[in-house]
Amino acid sequence: MKSYDPKKIESKWQKEWEKKKIYSASDKPKKKKFYALIEFPYPSGDGLHVGHPRPYIAMDVVSRKRRMEGYNVLFPIGWDAFGLPTENFAIKTGIQPAIVTKKNTDNFRKQVKMFGPSFDWSREINTTDPEYYKWTQWIFLQFFKKGLAYKSKAEINWCPKDKIGLANEEVVDGKCERCGTVVEKRNKEQWMLAITKYADRLDKDLDLVDFPERVKLSQRNWIGRSEGAEIEFKLKNSEHKIKVFTTRPDTIFGATYLVLAPEHGLLEVLKEKIQNLGDVEKYLKSIKKKTEIERTAEGKEKTGVELKGIKATNPANQEEISVWIADYVLPQYGTGAIMAVPEHDERDRDFAVKFNLPIVDRPLVDSKEITKKVGGRMVTRFKLRDWIFSRQRYWGEPIPIVNCQKCGLVPLPEKDLPLLLPKVKNYQPTDTGESPLAGISKWVKTKCPTCKGEAERETDTMPNWAGSSWYYLRYTDPKNKKAFADKNKLKYWTPVDWYNGGMEHTTLHLLYSRFWHKFLYDLKLVPTTEPYKKRTSHGMILGEGGVKMSKSIGNVINPDEIIKIYGADTLRIYEMFIGPFEESAAWSTESIVGSRRFVEKVWRIGEKVKISAGTKSKISTPRSPESVEKNLHKTIKKVSEDIESMRFNTAISAMMILANEIEKAGEISAKDFKMFLKILSPFAPHITEELWNILGEKKSIHISDWPTWNDKILVDDEVKIVIQVNGKVRGEIMIGADESEDEIKKKATENEGAKKHIGGSPIRKVIYVPKKLINIVI
């Protein structure tokens, strides 16, 4: 047999699998299904680095195991291809984003195929394909028709460098998540999606799904449910009232002043009654000038100004209290106004101390009763805010709405979908905040679908979270022209059984897609309330030394190079062996050789098994040595269980131990070796297929049956027992499986090592842990 040549066997089998279509999911409603999902990649111009394949390989291992367990497996891939980097590249080079995207996806596809994942390529999708975004637009129209997509003048986060409005989720530390520029606030008409309408269910339904606790927790924190009361404070000399939200109505007797957010609407109304209007306006101006960063960076130092001439009445004790504006009260949360209880709340105390406001002790009251008594009501509030859904950029799905002077906002008729992105000459966004599409008057000018009069198209596009909010549904029926997916296919395939992805998407994509799914569920368009049954997440792969891999540091490693030198199977084994899957791990090119050695060891064993078939060579015997057989069954059990809990590193370690054992024993039966190949095949699909084939098997190993272990073989008839004296190991003895406790205790106390440490001391107690140890207490 020839020496191990991964290049040759890997491309050979990849072609063969594609030809035989062994990884195609069939829409057979009778067979039990398994839907495995990875987060589809954004095809950047840089290509894959070694961090990308980690989650793909992991889910590939799971998918391959399920296939061998007899499931009809759907394991698809596609491209989340709208987005800024491609557009920025187009601005720089003038090359159309569609062309760049094609080039990038071709490159990504080639790279992904190199490590041999069992994706069903016949279901490949691309969010920038008009046949795909037609349905993204269609879903948007459903939101619009239900009143959940609406236009609103909102203060948005504006990145002056990227010239784009950002969602709150895309602002990190007051800076643009992509380019790090400090964001500004701008008032602009924006399309919004009413995710807050689903806040309650998005929170509650987390109980129904199998997500890691930390994922549930951070979604819950992001949604920010809090139960409290809305209470109205009457103003003196005015019919207006100030409505506050508080989670602690029981502290109302300690409320010594009220605070409005500077942006509060009542300010305009009360203008004439404010005696120090000059001071107030000066304060408002100073806040406007501050960026988000400055406003929060100031930390504890509170600022504010009293509205002189305005007084309110505390409804609990009828006392007159002052009214202030201060930027420590946020306009978007609650009612944008608070009752300040300096005795109880630290921030209120800071403020009260600074401005010399009364701090009073308060009697304890019951929250519900006092709320009722003062005419308030118990409410549930959320931190979650509606999703700013429009982007003033080119490379996104056009929003299919027409603006008509007479009829207002009119949805495009569904028969006119997809609304195609027109080709433009200049991709540069404008400083006025308009999308580049606004410059194409031919495209903008249109007829109103309702009155047929002159009208203009919406020129904003959707954020790149749009296409990824429903892509898992399209995989079930990717070529459907009549609907985003056929109902029966949805019924068969959804929900996704196992979705693996990054923690960084917890409050973005994962939350958004749950929201879209619930909306579609309410329209009876999908059969389940939740899209994903089980979610797991992977750790990042860092560069050598534990720093983030990035182009600027220059420590990016491409899988192609690794595959070229070591082969795809070695890369796969290494990526799974590198450390616990959920935790990040530092890449070490030096350590890869260990995985390669393991793969070669398997090849070597295979070589001997093959040579011995039908000859007198000693390595092949009808039955493996006992130690090998026992170890094999132990390993089958361990690998089977470890894959389920994503402990790939220990699964591989167990297979390494087994391979070492086989080499040491010098023999294994062909039958047992084939079982070993089977459990290794999800990790190293190429070499195992080759050896399987050499051993005379005609059908692919990847559609063979997953082996089962025999519990009887696992039982040891002799066990090693550790002897401790006062908790310290002093010796060991072998005992038979059926020896009585008394016999064992006797043996232990007579043990040389133990005797030495017991000396003449009286034995106070002997603790026996079956099949593990015996502890003699003196």
Add this chain to the structure above:
RNA sequence: GGGCAUGUGGCGGAAUUGGUUUACGCGAACGACUCAAAAUCGUUUGGAGAAAUCCAUGUGGGUUCGAGUCCCACCAUGCCCACCA
């Protein structure tokens, strides 16, 4: 400031319910094969000590016959959220 993780050899990491700490792999040293090198194979590899033995899972306490694992306090690192009433 709050929340969630994590801390074990030179390095990546094992240790399923409290029960032999350091599995597996990398690296290193020595040896075999070779004219030689690579590859491969074998042996050794937590620290101190000649040895018996003692000491070691971030630090300090505690519970227990027995603690990497459980409890308390502290230190360090990472991630997430940060004036959310």
